[in-house]
Amino acid sequence: MGRGELESFLRRVDPSAPPPEGAYVEPPLRIGDQLAVALQPHSTSRVLFVGQPGVGKSTELARLEQRLADRFVVLRPPIDALNLRTAGWTELVAFSALWGSEKVLRAAASKGDLRVGELMSASSRLGRSIQETQWVADRPDDDGDHDEYVQVAGPPRPDVVQRFRNDLPRIMAAVAAGPAQVRDQAAAVMREVEAREGKPVVLLWDGLERLSWGRAVEMFEKQVLDVKDLPCRLVATAPVWLSFQTFFGELTENFGEVVRLRALDPSEPSSAEFLADVIVQRGLDFEGGHFDLDGFAESGIPAYSGGILRQLLQLIAFAIAQALTDGQDSVTREAFERGRRRAAERWQYQLGPADFHELSKDDRKRSPELRARLLSLGALVEYEDAGGGLTLKTNPLVEELMKRRSRS
Amino acid sequence: MTTDIVPTGWADDVARAAARGACPLVVAVCSDPSEARRLVGWLETAAPTFATVRVSNVSSMDVAGIDGDSQPSGKIYVVPDAAEGDEPQLRERWGAWEAGRDDLLRRLAGAGRPARLVLVVTRGRMPEISSAAPAIMALAEVITVGEEPFATSADDAELVAAFRMAEEELVERTGLTKAEVSARFERGDPLSFDDATLARWLAVIGALRHVQG
Numbered sequence: 052m053g054r055g056e057l058e059s060f061l062r063r064v065d066p067s068a069p070p071p072e073g074a075y076v077e078p079p080l081r082i083g084d085q086l087a088v089a090l091q092p093h094s095t096s097r098v099l100f101v102g103q104p105g106v107g108k109s110t111e112l113a114r115l116e117q118r119l120a121d122r123f124v125v126l127r128p129p130i131d132a133l134n135l136r137t138a139g140w141t142e143l144v145a146f147s148a149l150w151g152s153e154k155v156l157r158a159a160a161s162k163g164d165l166r167v168g169e170l171m172s173a174s175s176r177l178g179r180s181i182q183e184t185q186w187v188a189d190r191p192d193d194d195g196d197h198d199e200y201v202q203v204a205g206p207p208r209p210d211v212v213q214r215f216r217n218d219l220p221r222i223m224a225a226v227a228a229g230p231a232q233v234r235d236q237a238a239a240v241m242r243e244v245e246a247r248e249g250k251p252v253v254l255l256w257d258g259l260e261r262l263s264w265g266r267a268v269e270m271f272e273k274q275v276l277d278v279k280d281l282p283c284r285l286v287a288t289a290p291v292w293l294s295f296q297t298f299f300g301e302l303t304e305n306f307g308e309v310v311r312l313r314a315l316d317p318s319e320p321s322s323a324e325f326l327a328d329v330i331v332q333r334g335l336d337f338e339g340g341h342f343d344l345d346g347f348a349e350s351g352i353p354a355y356s357g358g359i360l361r362q363l364l365q366l367i368a369f370a371i372a373q374a375l376t377d378g379q380d381s382v383t384r385e386a387f388e389r390g391r392r393r394a395a396e397r398w399q400y401q402l403g404p405a406d407f408h409e410l411s412k413d414d415r416k417r418s419p420e421l422r423a424r425l426l427s428l429g430a431l432v433e434y435e436d437a438g439g440g441l442t443l444k445t446n447p448l449v450e451e452l453m454k455r456r457s458r459s
Numbered sequence: 460m461t462t463d464i465v466p467t468g469w470a471d472d473v474a475r476a477a478a479r480g481a482c483p484l485v486v487a488v489c490s491d492p493s494e495a496r497r498l499v500g501w502l503e504t505a506a507p508t509f510a511t512v513r514v515s516n517v518s519s520m521d522v523a524g525i526d527g528d529s530q531p532s533g534k535i536y537v538v539p540d541a542a543e544g545d546e547p548q549l550r551e552r553w554g555a556w557e558a559g560r561d562d563l564l565r566r567l568a569g570a571g572r573p574a575r576l577v578l579v580v581t582r583g584r585m586p587e588i589s590s591a592a593p594a595i596m597a598l599a600e601v602i603t604v605g606e607e608p609f610a611t612s613a614d615d616a617e618l619v620a621a622f623r624m625a626e627e628e629l630v631e632r633t634g635l636t637k638a639e640v641s642a643r644f645e646r647g648d649p650l651s652f653d654d655a656t657l658a659r660w661l662a663v664i665g666a667l668r669h670v671q672g
Contacts, residue, residue, distance in 0.1 A: 058479070067482055067564050067598050104597050109561075131561045136554050258561060261594045263554070361597075368481030369600070376475045392467055396601040399464050400488070400585040401593065428593055 054380050057341060061371045063333045066364040069113055074332040079321045080435070082111050082312050083118060089308035090119075090284045094251055097278075098286045099303065101294055102312035104260065104429055105361030108288050111312060112257045115286070123284070124248045126151040127255040132212045134219055135262060140270060140277035141230040141237075142215075142223060145181055147254055148237035148244075149174055149211045155244050170243040177236040182218075182225045230277070238282045245283070252283035260288045264423075272298045275305050291433065292423030315358035316434045316442075326353045326363055335367070342382045355391060357432050357446050362394065369393045395448040401428050407453060414443050464582070466605025470501035471641060476600050477502065477535045477575045478509030483567040484599035485577045488585060490606075495579050498604055499539045502577065504638035510535045510575075533572035542580035546587055553591035560594050621663045629660065 063071055070076075077083065089098045102108045116125045128150040130143060138146075152174040159167050209217060226233050245252050262270065267290050278285065287306075293299055294309075303309050315322035327347055330337070337347040344350035356363035369390030374382045402410075409421045410430060417425075422443075425431040430449045436442045445453070468476075473487045489495040499514060506512045514537045542549065556563060567574045580588055582603075589596050629640045644660070 061479075061481060065482070067484070068568065104594060129562060129565070131559050134555065134558055136558050261557060261560065365481065372476065372479065372481040372600075375479055376472065393600065393602070396467055396603060397486075397589070397596045397599070399603070400601070401589045401596060403586075429597060 054375060057371050057375055057380060057382070060333075060335055060341065061368060061375070064335070064364045064368045064371070066361050066368055069110060071333070074329075074334075075110065075114060076325060076328045076332050078107065078111075078312075079315065079325055080312075082107075082310065083114055085310045086111065086115050086286060087118065089310055090253060090286065092307075094284065095282060096284045096308065097306040098284075098308045098310055099306040100286050100288045100310050100312070101291055102260070102288075103291045103314065103359070103426060103433055105359045106312050106314055107360045108260070108312055109257050110360070112255050112286065112288075116255060119253055122250060123253045124151070124155070124244055124250050125253045125255065126154065126244075127257065129212060130256055131258045131261070133215050135259070136266060138219060138223060140274055141226050141233055142219075143256070144237045144278065144281060145177060145222075145226065145233050146211065146215050147256070148177060148240035149214075151244050151252070151254075152240050153211050155247060159247075166247065170240070170247050173236070173240045173243040177233070177240050180225065180229070180233050180236055181222045234277065234280060238280055241281065241283050254281070254283050254285045256285065256287040258288065260290045262290060264292075267293065268296075271302055272296070275302060279305065291426050295419055295423055295426075313433045313435050313441075316444075317353040317356060317358045322358055323348065323353055326356060326358065329360065329363065330367070340381060344382060344384060344387060350387065352387070355447050355451075357444075357448070358434070359429065359432065359446075362429075362446075362448070365394045366391060391448065391451075395452055398428070398430060398446075398449050398452055402430055402449070402452075406430065407456060410445050410449065410453065464603055466603045468602040469605050470498050470638070471505065473498060473577065473602055473604060474502055474506045474509070476602060477506055477537075477577045480575070480600050482598060482600045483564060483573050483575050484595065485575065486588075486596065486599045486601045487577055487579050488582055488601065488603045489579065490582055490604075492581055494604065494606060495539065495542075495581055497606075498579060499537060500636070501638040501641075502535070502537050504636060505642040506535050506537075507642070512537060514539060516540050532569055532574060534574045535577060536574060537577045537579065539579050541578040542584040542588060549584060549587050550591045553588050553595070557592040557594050560598070564598075618663065625660045625663045 063074070086098060086100065090096045100108060100112070112127065116127050119125050126147060128147045130146070133143060133146050135143070152170055156167055156170065156174075159165075215222060241252055241254075259267075259270075271289060271293055278287075293302065294311075315325060317323055317326060330347060335341070337344065337350070342350065344352075347353065352363065352366050355366055366387075367390075370382045370387040371390075373389045373393070374380075374386040377386060379386065406421070406425060406428075409417055410425060414422070422431065426433065426443075430446050431443050432446050434442045434444060473485060476482075476485050487495075487498060489498055503512055503514060511534045513534055516539065541552070544552070563576070567576060578599075626637055626640065629635070630637055633640065635643070
């Protein structure tokens, strides 16, 4: 026992990283099953995956990727490499198609598999349409076509992510000149991926929940039909507040299925068991002398986590970091209390008097805009009630801030 | 934003969060630009004890300059002017970090020991920043930086005063800055202090940090 072990715990509860190998725990509502079933019906099934920040959407999508890999070509492009504050669905579709194509072509090359002609042609056509190959001098090949490119100078050939990062304004200008053509060409690339691999394609778009209000409304309300012709299955994350908007009904018609991932009420036995299991799978032993907190359930950590996975990990990580800073080799009550304050600190800046006032109201009296804002900031937390409906509660860390404000 | 925000850490807490903290992103909130400069000075002096520190201005960086660094592993990147500029510039910059948060984290994680990014900001700009980048705020370790060691309770107050006295004495005697003194102790290189001075310093800082034994 000692600081070395606390440091090792700290690495295993990093709230910004996916679970370490073997540490995944299936949530009680079996979200992975729900997503897999929602994707089944047809070759272009669309699923909207909605949940508050930190509840575990990315973890579930990473898990889904592994789970479907035998039967599908699963593509999970790093869409946050694309600037979605300006780029739209068409750029996203083109990026995903080129990223997927590059992934498949690289895998084929590593196996010496030469059956890539059709896919290369389709992706080259899409690449030329969005003018993302002007960094090289091209010359006609034997067919008089322009499928061959020769680099004459400059930095190494960028991959798709780098191309979009380097050239997004130019790509967007090209897309604006013919968005329907670009989408058709991206669809052709997807079909070639499917044909080459002999398996249907599933596209996972993770990160759309971070769109700003204006961009989310624009994309999900006004431009969502731009993804209707995508010839593959799709799961897209979305901001939780979308489900409170008047256009949500229309949106779900376009997407077909909505899967929700909510926080788990820590006062429910099954939720408490799940949260404890998450900690055990991360290798933390509350009885082993590293935590001087009377056991996990009694420590207050599950209650303060609000049943939000990231918040659970933050509370533990901040407490461990505080203990290490204090030169201790176990997490004391004081280190936990300091860590808890640290975890709540951001809301001191994110919430103003109007927000605190709104939080103190009955939910039926809250304005839709402020409710949406409080949900997206995590100050309000969504739970499933016993009847399968929705309950909203104030985040326990924010509740502490409210108490402090009322005392001061 | 509430007006009754009190500091929850001091410069050394930011150095430690950057070096051994719970999250690769640290948002250090200073009361004003001069305190922000002092913090950056502290990080440049004290944090190299833990890791290589690279201070880069926003203007010279592509998402914190990590792209241009072939060996980010274990480094601490400090962005001293993360809150400078007019409102559109601020929204643009933080909006870009927000939109590319996972990409940024991937690059910080890199291979081997993760790199850390400290974004130094001032309190007056926090409303714009927290509204432009809620996902960054949700993940980062946010520390409201005070000028002095942070006392969590009235019991700590005397220790803080004793710490400051011992610190000032050492600064005066050595001609070093406070950050340099702190860094020397962290490295186990406490100069040529006499035993009594050393014992006094270690007792105060040990008690303040609750170091046992």
